[in-house]
Amino acid sequence: MDLVEVSxxxxxxxxxxxxxxxxxxxxxxxxxxxYSPPQIENKKLPVIYWLSGLTCTEANFIEKSGIQRYxxxxxxxxxNPDTSPRNVNxxxxxxxxxxxxxxGFYVDAETEPWKNNYNMYSYVTKELIEIVNTNFxxxxxxxxxxxxxxxxxxxxxxxxxxxxxxxxxxxxxxICNPINCPWGKKAFLGYLGPQETSNWTDWDAxxxxxxxxxxxxxLLIDQGTEDKFYKECQLLPENLIExxxxxxxxxxxxxxxxxDHSYFYIASFIEEHIKHHMQYLH
Amino acid sequence: MDLVEVSxxxxxxxxxxxxxxxxxxxxxxxxxxxYSPPQIENKKLPVIYWLSGLTCTEANFIEKSGIQRYxxxxxxxxxNPDTSPRNVNxxxxxxxxxxxxxxGFYVDAETEPWKNNYNMYSYVTKELIEIVNTNFxxxxxxxxxxxxxxxxxxxxxxxxxxxxxxxxxxxxxxICNPINCPWGKKAFLGYLGPQETSNWTDWDAxxxxxxxxxxxxxLLIDQGTEDKFYKECQLLPENLIExxxxxxxxxxxxxxxxxDHSYFYIASFIEEHIKHHMQYLH
Numbered sequence: 001m002d003l004v005e006v007s008x009x010x011x012x013x014x015x016x017x018x019x020x021x022x023x024x025x026x027x028x029x030x031x032x033x034x035y036s037p038p039q040i041e042n043k044k045l046p047v048i049y050w051l052s053g054l055t056c057t058e059a060n061f062i063e064k065s066g067i068q069r070y071x072x073x074x075x076x077x078x079x080n081p082d083t084s085p086r087n088v089n090x091x092x093x094x095x096x097x098x099x100x101x102x103x104g105f106y107v108d109a110e111t112e113p114w115k116n117n118y119n120m121y122s123y124v125t126k127e128l129i130e131i132v133n134t135n136f137x138x139x140x141x142x143x144x145x146x147x148x149x150x151x152x153x154x155x156x157x158x159x160x161x162x163x164x165x166x167x168x169x170x171x172x173x174x175i176c177n178p179i180n181c182p183w184g185k186k187a188f189l190g191y192l193g194p195q196e197t198s199n200w201t202d203w204d205a206x207x208x209x210x211x212x213x214x215x216x217x218x219l220l221i222d223q224g225t226e227d228k229f230y231k232e233c234q235l236l237p238e239n240l241i242e243x244x245x246x247x248x249x250x251x252x253x254x255x256x257x258x259x260d261h262s263y264f265y266i267a268s269f270i271e272e273h274i275k276h277h278m279q280y281l282h
Numbered sequence: 283m284d285l286v287e288v289s290x291x292x293x294x295x296x297x298x299x300x301x302x303x304x305x306x307x308x309x310x311x312x313x314x315x316x317y318s319p320p321q322i323e324n325k326k327l328p329v330i331y332w333l334s335g336l337t338c339t340e341a342n343f344i345e346k347s348g349i350q351r352y353x354x355x356x357x358x359x360x361x362n363p364d365t366s367p368r369n370v371n372x373x374x375x376x377x378x379x380x381x382x383x384x385x386g387f388y389v390d391a392e393t394e395p396w397k398n399n400y401n402m403y404s405y406v407t408k409e410l411i412e413i414v415n416t417n418f419x420x421x422x423x424x425x426x427x428x429x430x431x432x433x434x435x436x437x438x439x440x441x442x443x444x445x446x447x448x449x450x451x452x453x454x455x456x457i458c459n460p461i462n463c464p465w466g467k468k469a470f471l472g473y474l475g476p477q478e479t480s481n482w483t484d485w486d487a488x489x490x491x492x493x494x495x496x497x498x499x500x501l502l503i504d505q506g507t508e509d510k511f512y513k514e515c516q517l518l519p520e521n522l523i524e525x526x527x528x529x530x531x532x533x534x535x536x537x538x539x540x541x542d543h544s545y546f547y548i549a550s551f552i553e554e555h556i557k558h559h560m561q562y563l564h
Contacts, residue, residue: 011546066348264293267348
């Protein structure tokens, strides 16, 4: 659990840091970002976890989202992990941009050779929270989760599979129904095994809505209308909305006219998401 | 003067575009960024030019500064060129990160083999302005300039050498006195020739202050106290301030406690700079 400070940069009155540590559940050295706003000097603060999308490291969100301004304004810590184990040298883990390194899909793998390392779900929902609670001045239990694309899927399943763990959840252009899109099918086949003999539905937000049984939580979903991957049916927000209606799960879908899948889109609306989360974190 | 749209992304209600074109004064294909805020649909708008620092392309500022939010709020077009000619294949132009590609230093070169291409000063102050005035809905003559590090030097000399051309000027961590710092000496020796036989002082903000003879203009300078390059005496803002006092040039130096040289620092204060420029552009 020893943390090594990789970098530390003052911004918007607080500090953007990157740490590395050895993860037990992933069996490798991992990095994550922590933005501590200036309010941290006087009191414990809530935390928002951010999960990034395919091909990202912890750096993309830190450099491109503009989050630090809003975290400083609202007095919230932001923690963002990497998107997969790194340097575990499983054959084939660097051959695809949508599977293996940079594409952990926030599941716990059940197949060889992935299951010893590709446990991003346990990393995000257990190990990382423990590390953050132990090492930073956080209001324990006062945490929310958000993400983008693959990380939007991650945020949704982390919230839906752990009622009460997160006060709120939101997602930009999430992969809402991975068992029905090419990215999700490829990843689940690889990490979980054939659909017929494994529980793909345990890792799919659209499927998890049915059995959610916990404190009310609103699923805040954002989707750009000019998102290439939305048009290619990788994201399928309509499937999630349909199931939310059936199963009476509160959901908000904000369609953003003309926006794509990029961090330019995320930057445009992340302030709205932070405001949403702060309603539940105060 | 034909422009090719390389990319176009909606953000903060406007569009961030990158264009490429063949530059006459540089003798190569160049890229520049243009952010058009939503107000562009109804009226002509002022322009702020941004000049980036060593090693940058047009991408760094576009992706990391957060400028689009403030440009959209204030209704101003942002134009940011690349930092040097590209792919002109001069021997040695890619061997150094602080000379050649990515390090044009915003001068017009006078030495072989650089003088046919390395004319970033004329590019920024003449050709690029013509292209922007011809192709975009700008209020002609209503323009300001800003930059960072090498680009802060560039912004200052472009303003000081062209009284009245820019309504205002500002710089983050500028190389204020290149003839007295290692970066500047190396670049000027290469592009201009030995100091004894060439006019280095024509390209140095601290030297140009003495002979400025035009409409009053305030030099707005920003400097982080934990900036590695400031500590290494590459930037020398105190030299500029001293000459401004002597020659009665209005100057503001904002020292930012604990901030470094990065885009995290720029992002923290760029809103202040935009507000400064808008006082003069409205």
